[in-house]
Amino acid sequence: MAKENFGSKVGAILAAAGSAVGLGNIWRFPTETGEHGGAAFIIIYVAFMLLLGVPIMVSEFVVGRHSQRSVSESFCMMSGGRRIWRLMGLIPAVAGFLVLSYYAVVAGWTLYYTYATATGQLAGKTPEQFVSDFNAFSSDPVQPLVWMTILLIINGLIVALGINRGIERGAKIMMPLLFIFILILVGCSLSLPGAKDGLTFLFKPDFSKVDGHVVLNAMGQAFFSLSVGLCCLCTYACYFRKDVNLMKDAVSVGTIDTMVAILSGIIIFPAVFSVPGITPNEGFSLVFITLPNVFQQVFASMPTLAYFFSLTFYLLLVMAALTSSISMLEMPVAYFHENHHMSRPVATAICTIVCIVLGAACALSFGKWSNIQIFGMTFFALFDYIVCNIIMPLGALLTCLFVGWVVDERVLKDELTNCGTLRAPYYPIYRFIIRYFAPICIALIFINCI
Numbered sequence: 001m002a003k004e005n006f007g008s009k010v011g012a013i014l015a016a017a018g019s020a021v022g023l024g025n026i027w028r029f030p031t032e033t034g035e036h037g038g039a040a041f042i043i044i045y046v047a048f049m050l051l052l053g054v055p056i057m058v059s060e061f062v063v064g065r066h067s068q069r070s071v072s073e074s075f076c077m078m079s080g081g082r083r084i085w086r087l088m089g090l091i092p093a094v095a096g097f098l099v100l101s102y103y104a105v106v107a108g109w110t111l112y113y114t115y116a117t118a119t120g121q122l123a124g125k126t127p128e129q130f131v132s133d134f135n136a137f138s139s140d141p142v143q144p145l146v147w148m149t150i151l152l153i154i155n156g157l158i159v160a161l162g163i164n165r166g167i168e169r170g171a172k173i174m175m176p177l178l179f180i181f182i183l184i185l186v187g188c189s190l191s192l193p194g195a196k197d198g199l200t201f202l203f204k205p206d207f208s209k210v211d212g213h214v215v216l217n218a219m220g221q222a223f224f225s226l227s228v229g230l231c232c233l234c235t236y237a238c239y240f241r242k243d244v245n246l247m248k249d250a251v252s253v254g255t256i257d258t259m260v261a262i263l264s265g266i267i268i269f270p271a272v273f274s275v276p277g278i279t280p281n282e283g284f285s286l287v288f289i290t291l292p293n294v295f296q297q298v299f300a301s302m303p304t305l306a307y308f309f310s311l312t313f314y315l316l317l318v319m320a321a322l323t324s325s326i327s328m329l330e331m332p333v334a335y336f337h338e339n340h341h342m343s344r345p346v347a348t349a350i351c352t353i354v355c356i357v358l359g360a361a362c363a364l365s366f367g368k369w370s371n372i373q374i375f376g377m378t379f380f381a382l383f384d385y386i387v388c389n390i391i392m393p394l395g396a397l398l399t400c401l402f403v404g405w406v407v408d409e410r411v412l413k414d415e416l417t418n419c420g421t422l423r424a425p426y427y428p429i430y431r432f433i434i435r436y437f438a439p440i441c442i443a444l445i446f447i448n449c450i
């Protein structure tokens with residue numbers, strides 16, 4: 001089937017960066033950093049990103065771009081026609097549904113908080129009210145479902161428009177806006193009284209908090225944040241043009257992703273340290289309970305600034321969540337569109353409906369269905385566990401083994417050098433990492449965390 005391509009190199013980078021930069025950077029990264037020793041966690045995270053994340057991303061790019069077909073066909077074709085590798089196509093199809101279903105719940109919360117901030121509903125609340133409001137909202141049987149559905153429909157409309165008109169155009173509009181919002185917020189945050197303490201917390205490593213569990217979390221965070229392991233970037237790379245420099249793009253995406261994560265820390269921690277009595281390790285509720293409270297207290301004498309700061313922050317979250325969830329939906333949509341010859345709008349509609357149903361189960365995990373547990377986990381926690389602890393490391397491991405050991409080395413070199421037109425001095429290191437280092441690291445960590 002003839003494929004649509006990203007129209008420009010910039011479009012390809014922005015779409016991949018859009019997938020990478022998401023709630024994982026702005027919500028999960030500061031939470032993990034706050035809980036696991038500030039800069040100590042960041043150092044381990046950056047090491048994983050450089051040594052594992054970027055090489056795996058390059059490998060996904062190579063597979064996707066080489067055949068410019070669906071993930072299953074790419075793997076089958078590059079293995080010399082071994083049909084067993086077609087099964088790899090199931091990873092993005094299944095993982096896309098699972099990851100989007102719980103991600104959309106949190107993305108829906110961000111949409112609600114944007115609305116509540118814009119309409120002034122968060123103004124004038126006490127710290128206790130922020131807690132009770134969040135608990136009441138997240139456990140409500142209807143509201144979170146409605147916001148999640150709105151988000152998934154917007155998402156579906158963008159994906160249904162196709163690669164150029166939907167995904168690429170969406171990334172070209174949303175990514176620059178996202179950077180502008182981040183810069184505004186960093187400026188505001190650095191002028192707060194707690195800026196020095198916040199930055200010290202973020203950049204002064206506390207290695208006493210580092211143990212095996214922290215190392216696992218740092219790897220999980222690096223994979224999730226870069227969107228690697230689910231063949232999501234492989235799906236996107238099918239639409240890359242032949243002149244895209246795969247290594248350069250992967251390094252750019254990794255750099256943008258890490259910068260956004262660290263800048264989010266620079267936005268959040270100075271704000272948190274500006275209010276006495278609030279600790280940086282508030283976990284899950286950091287973004288939805290602590291921050292609205294912090295914004296309000298920090299700007300107590302300037303309500304307009306509080307309004308502006310909060311609204312910009314939640315808009316940033318919505319934008320980041322959307323660009324990532326687009327890539328999540330594209331995984332199953334591409335599967336059905338290409339493997340089962342469904343039209344793109346029909347495939348998008350069906351996948352969106354499935355995600356709304358599965359997402360409803362995840363949304364209800366915080367209220368009515370909190371007592372429904374499978375292996376001791378709610379639907380939300382179970383989906384997160386399956387994606388982050390099982391499918392992601394497994395997908396990453398198989399991708400490394402495939403590119404390192406199965407793919408013909410000439411094909412690999414051709415892809416990395418664009419048929420000899422680019423230099424690839426990093427090649428021996430890259431090949432060593434994907435053949436030996438990455439599979440061993442992932443296997444060890446994988447075995448440990450199951």
Ligand code: PHE
Binds near residue numbers: 024099225228230325
């Ligand atoms: N990288 C995204 C984020 O940081 C999440 C994501 C995971 C997107 C897997 C696509 C695939 O939020």
